Amino acid sequence: MAIQAHLVELERKHKLLETELHQALVHLSTDDLRIVELKRRKLLVKDEIERLRASVDGTLH
Numbered sequence: 001m002a003i004q005a006h007l008v009e010l011e012r013k014h015k016l017l018e019t020e021l022h023q024a025l026v027h028l029s030t031d032d033l034r035i036v037e038l039k040r041r042k043l044l045v046k047d048e049i050e051r052l053r054a055s056v057d058g059t060l061h
Contacts, residue, residue: 003052003055007053010045011049013045017045018042020038021035021042
């Protein structure tokens with residue numbers, strides 16, 4: 001199922017962004033704008049995951 005594969009890829013990307021964000025927060029020299037950008041990208045991926053899951057759930061009913 002193409003949507004399921006896309007969900008798996010988005011979840012992988014979300015986890016990578018989470019790790020990258022954690023590393024940025026650990027290093028005090030990280031630019032605040034970089035942290036904001038990582039948080040924004042992570043949220044966008046999360047929103048897309050939720051949209052796809054809702055779409056899949058909607059087609060199952």
